Amino acid sequence: MVKLKGKAASVVFDQVSKIYPGATTPAVNDVSFEIDAGSLVTLLGPSGCGKTTTLRMIAGLEMPTSGRVLIGGSDVTPLPATERDVSMVFQSYALFPHMTVLENVSYGLRFSGYPKREIATRAADGLALVGLTGFEARFPSELSGGQQQRVAVARALVLEPQVLLFDEPLSNLDAKLRRRVRDEIRELQQKLGLTVVYVTHDQGEALAVSDRIIVMDRAVIAQQGTPQELYDAPATAFVADFIGESNILPCEIIAVNGGTANVRLGPVALALPARGLRPGPARLAVRPHRVRLAAADAPNALPATVAKSTYAGSHLEVAVTTELGALFVVSPETGTPLAPGASVALVIPTEGTVLLVA
Incomplete structure (x- = not known):
């Protein structure tokens, strides 16, 4: 024993x-x-x-x-x-x-x-x-x-x-x-x-x-x-990128009401936990698997162009370019091939998208 x-x-x-x-x-x-x-x-x-x-x-x-x-x-x-x-x-x-x-x-x-x-x-x-x-x-x-x-x-x-x-x-x-x-x-x-x-x-x-x-x-x-x-909820860009992959994007905090920040990400409006930040330029992090690919005319979405799409069995790994820079997206929609140069839109969710405090 x-x-x-x-x-x-x-x-x-x-x-x-x-x-x-x-x-x-x-x-x-x-x-x-x-x-x-x-x-x-x-x-x-x-x-x-x-x-x-x-x-x-x-x-x-x-x-x-x-x-x-x-x-x-x-x-x-x-x-x-x-x-x-x-x-x-x-x-x-x-x-x-x-x-x-x-x-x-x-x-x-x-x-x-x-x-x-x-x-x-x-x-x-x-x-x-x-x-x-x-x-x-x-x-x-x-x-x-x-x-x-x-x-x-x-x-x-x-x-x-x-x-x-x-x-x-x-x-x-x-x-x-x-x-x-x-x-x-x-x-x-x-x-x-x-x-x-x-x-x-x-x-x-x-x-x-x-x-x-x-x-x-x-x-x-x-x-x-x-x-x-x-x-x-990574606090910094370093932690966001080290603990799993993240897209780090520039954004603007328009206003803070209580603990909620009204954020502008290019043409996209988001309401996120303020994490003690004040109005002004900021950065946010969003995981690749959280971003959803949508039709180019989707509302409240970030326009993007497909740079590369790779079939990885259970998912697609998609590199896109946007007005805010390059993003990496992991999509479960493996049945829809995406050709380089195709126009798409990126739906950025509130859940899993976080403002970075440093």
């Missing part, structure tokens, strides 16, 4: 910055957030945005230049990795090639001084959790990429950490295997009630596994929220 359980703890960053020696700009700049115990939170962003440095400061592998890191309400800022109840699964898995699966999973327990009988029990429980019972005597070279990933997860889980950290855990796997392993990680996290901090640059991965997402850009937090909040 599997007995392993999590000792989930919250994680708090309080105005944390990290400047490496000799650097002219911070790797992490005045970052604050709180991760609830028992939740899975993803640090998402492009290379160099500061997400891995943030993860390493939670682990104690990097020390902040300023600010505080708290785990379970305790200030762990000055503590090294060996004195934090945290386990990390690395991008490379970091398995010992000369050790068997059982020896790899047991390594941290032996290093921590657990009795032999407890080591054996915990290691067996860890392998059962990740579905690798019977693989104890194999070496890493005899395992698939997905199985190696599971060994790395089991090795971290057997220590029953307060916080489990993943650094780009699926980047070495093919697309199909990535989907399966990410689902396994999420299932384990929920089953054991673990606090998990997960780093990735893959927005689809982040949307699929996270309770909350912290989007980072150039060493700061661009926006944080639930996957649906970030997808449906």
Whole structure:
């Protein structure tokens, strides 16, 4: 019977910055957030945005230049990795090639001084959790990429950490295997009630596994929220474009009444949540699948000319030009071919179209 359980703890960053020696700009700049115990939170962003440095400061592998890191309400800022109840699964898995699966999973327990009988029990429980019972005597070279990933997860889980950290855990796997392993990680996290901090640059991965997402850009937090909040209501053009594709268009806020903005998008009139903005020039974001292709004479629609139309099986991918610039549209109407140069109109919905606050 599997007995392993999590000792989930919250994680708090309080105005944390990290400047490496000799650097002219911070790797992490005045970052604050709180991760609830028992939740899975993803640090998402492009290379160099500061997400891995943030993860390493939670682990104690990097020390902040300023600010505080708290785990379970305790200030762990000055503590090294060996004195934090945290386990990390690395991008490379970091398995010992000369050790068997059982020896790899047991390594941290032996290093921590657990009795032999407890080591054996915990290691067996860890392998059962990740579905690798019977693989104890194999070496890493005899395992698939997905199985190696599971060994790395089991090795971290057997220590029953307060916080489990993943650094780009699926980047070495093919697309199909990535989907399966990410689902396994999420299932384990929920089953054991673990606090998990997960780093990735893959927005689809982040949307699929996270309770909350912290989007980072150039060493700061661009926006944080639930996957649906970030997808449906991005605050900035960066977030709108990074969390799924978006068409970013110039518009004019004509008036604001209460919390509603009357917006002019070329010839199109829209009423959108004002999000604290005032009348004047602005920008909005609309997802490609939200835009509807219509006949050229459709009312309250944006005239467009088809530049390219690509059949993608379940949908058409259509590039169009308009007076406001180029747009990308995903249309489910696969039965109607669209020739380059054809005149169409774009119906911009109120739902899913958002004003950008920055």
